[in-house]
Amino acid sequence: MDIKQLKYFLTIAEEGQITAAAKKLHIAQPPLSQQLKILEEELGIKLVERGSRHIHLTDAGKILRERARQILELSDSTVNEINDFKRGLKGTLTIGTISSSGSLLLKNVIAKFHKEYSGVKFSIREGNTFNILELLNKGVIEIGIVRTPFKALNYGCKYMKKEPMIAAMTKKYCSGDDTKTMEITELKDKPIILYRRFENLIIEACFENGFKPEIFCKNEDARTTLMWANAGLGIAIVPKSAFELVNNENLIYKEIEYEKLVTSIAAIWIKDRYLSSLAEKFIESFNEDE
Incomplete structure (x- = not known):
């Protein structure tokens, strides 16, 4: 099994047809079918069921x-690292980011x-912290951009400054005043929308202030959290810098005054693993005062 066979198989899997895959790969259909057969014989197991129109x-x-996708990405990343070594500070930097880092990362790090x-x-590869x-552990990316809290064991870390969590809501959930902050106890008996990344942090903070939060919706992304709040379905709790990620025309926000409801963006990398000069310079650009 080699890289070419994996590329052929992944294209077949993504296209759902050997004919379409052959066209995309610019090869004839019979040789591609033969390569698939050879791969199945080598592995000793059937990889596809052939239907009349689709596989x-x-x-x-x-x-x-899934493994082929990871191996091919790692292969591309390795080629980029070698080219980076040859060319100096030119090439492609492979980064994984969480969605809620987008606004702050672009303004304060990427642009600079x-x-x-x-x-x-x-x-750029996007996903949740997990x-x-x-991706970082498998070597598909060189640097991960995540938010605290996370387990920093085995990772090198550089943090940006802490930022507060906010409650974003439509006017019907607002007390009507113009203050820019709120006590965490004001969330009591209100429908809360959050993404699972901060579920434990938020629940613990509410318990510490004497109430159990009324969680209306849990999801996997800051953008989804804000979209639901923008539709008037509840109060979104997100990092302050995430507020600009989506259309928030119906929303106002207030910073939650509680010292434990804070977070910060961190650049992380695997300790004792080769870092390209590009990655090293990028990490240097992370300013803790930003």
């Missing part, structure tokens, strides 16, 4: 699809880095 992956095929190193290009850590 369907077997359970083994689904496993190989691009201005100083205009020859550098970016390959996804980013997985």
Whole structure:
């Protein structure tokens, strides 16, 4: 099994047809079918079920699809690292980011880095914190951009300054005053929308202030959290810098006054693993005062 076979198989899996895959790969259909057959014989298991119009992956095929995707991404990343070494501070930097880091990262880090190193290009992978850590551990990305809290064991870390969590809501959930802050106890008996990343943090903070939060919706993304709040379905609790991620025309926000409801963005990397000069310079650009 080699890289070319994995590329062929992944294209077949993504296209759902050998004919369409052959067209995308710019090869004839019979040789591609033969490569698939050779791969199945080598592994000793059927990877696809052939239908009249489409192929369907077997359970083994689904496993190989995910592994092939990771291996090909790692191969591309390795080539980029070697090219980076040859060219100096030019090349492609592969980063994984969580969605809620977008606004702050672009304004305070990416723009500044691009201005100083205009020859550098970016390959960005988005996901939740668990996804980013997985990609980092597998070597698919060099740097992960995540939010606290997370387990920093085995990772090198550099943090941006702490920022408060906010309650974003439509006017019907607001007390009517113009204050920019609120006590955490004002969330009592209100429908709360949050993403699972901060579930434990928020629940613990509410318990410490004498009440159990009324969680209306849990999801996986800051953008979804804000979209639901913008529709008037409840109060979104998100990091302050995440507020600009989506259309928030119906929302106002207040900073929650509680010292434990804070978070910060961190750049993380695997300790004792090779870091390209691009990655090292990018980490240097992380300013704790930003």
